Structure formats: C-alpha cells, structure tokens
Amino acid sequence: MSIGHSLLPEFDAEMADTRKVLAEVPEAHLDWQPHERSMTLGRLATHLAQLPGWAVMTLGQDSVDFAPPEGEEWRPRVAGSREELLAIFDEASSNAREAIETAGDEVFSQPWTLKRGAEDVFTAPKAAVLRRFVMNHAVHHRGQLTVFLRLLDAHVPSTYGPSADEPDF
Numbered sequence: 001m002s003i004g005h006s007l008l009p010e011f012d013a014e015m016a017d018t019r020k021v022l023a024e025v026p027e028a029h030l031d032w033q034p035h036e037r038s039m040t041l042g043r044l045a046t047h048l049a050q051l052p053g054w055a056v057m058t059l060g061q062d063s064v065d066f067a068p069p070e071g072e073e074w075r076p077r078v079a080g081s082r083e084e085l086l087a088i089f090d091e092a093s094s095n096a097r098e099a100i101e102t103a104g105d106e107v108f109s110q111p112w113t114l115k116r117g118a119e120d121v122f123t124a125p126k127a128a129v130l131r132r133f134v135m136n137h138a139v140h141h142r143g144q145l146t147v148f149l150r151l152l153d154a155h156v157p158s159t160y161g162p163s164a165d166e167p168d169f
Helices: 003-022 041-050 053-060 082-102 126-151
Strands: 063-065 111-116 119-125
Touching: 003 041, 003 082, 003 126, 041 082, 041 126, 053 082, 053 126, 111 126, 119 126
Parallel strands: 063 111
Antiparallel strands: 111 119
16 A cells, blocks of 8 residues: 555545534634634634645645745735635645645655745655644644634534534544
C-alpha cells in the first residue's frame, strides 16, 4: 500500500468530522469573537475550511512564501455565509484528497519549506507537513471551533465521541 493510500482513511475521517462542525456555524455570528485576541467565528471557520488546501501546496510544491519580497503578502479570507464556508471546504478537501491519493511515495519524503520573505520558518518532509500542519492543525482549530459553538449555544456535533448535543454518538 502506498503512503498516500495509507493516509486516506485518517484524512477522510477527519474531513467528515470537520465538515459536520463547519455545517453548524451560525451565520448570524460570523463577526463574534470570545475574546479580543481571538479570531472571529467567521475567520476561524474559514481558516479551518481552507486548511485541507495546504495538502495540495505541500505535495505539489517545495515551498510556500507567505510574504514574498516581489509579491503580495498572504491575507486571510473570511467567508460571508455557511454556504460559502462549506463550498471552500468541499473544494479544498476534494483537491487535497486527490493530491494525497495520486502522490507517489517518493514525494512524501521530499523536503518542504514554509517561508516568510527571506526567513525559512521551518523545513520538514512533506509527509510530516501533511500530518502536522494539515491534518493535526485542522483538528486543533476544529476543537477551537466547537468551543466557539458551545459559547454561542449552537449545536456541537460528535467527533471522537459523544457531545452534549449528540450523546448517542
């Protein structure tokens, strides 16, 4: 079994849980934030929706520069509706799944670098970047998003086990 195919069951399970949580984001509260230093609900949810797209960048490129000297610095996007949020996620996760499924084993061991202008933030094998900065990163922000949902008294779906709103899991 290829490396990509061995990662797909975990990827598919995490993406299914992520979509369930994103589907509960209340549109009326996209500008809400639990603390002044927190992201808004809309920004956090959009970031989570976009994260699978990092798999495409990771497997298809050797680096990404978020502040290229000769170009525009990356700016975060914020979806304006739940429909837009889910469309961003569906496209990103579909493209990511295809990239993981079709990448040859040799690709996963190649180095990948995150850059910010002249600075190399980190370099790691593409397999490690995929696990840590795509899938684990999404799990982290999905957990944050469920806390935001609870604070807004919105429905919190079960993910790894029951939730107060889905006790039968």
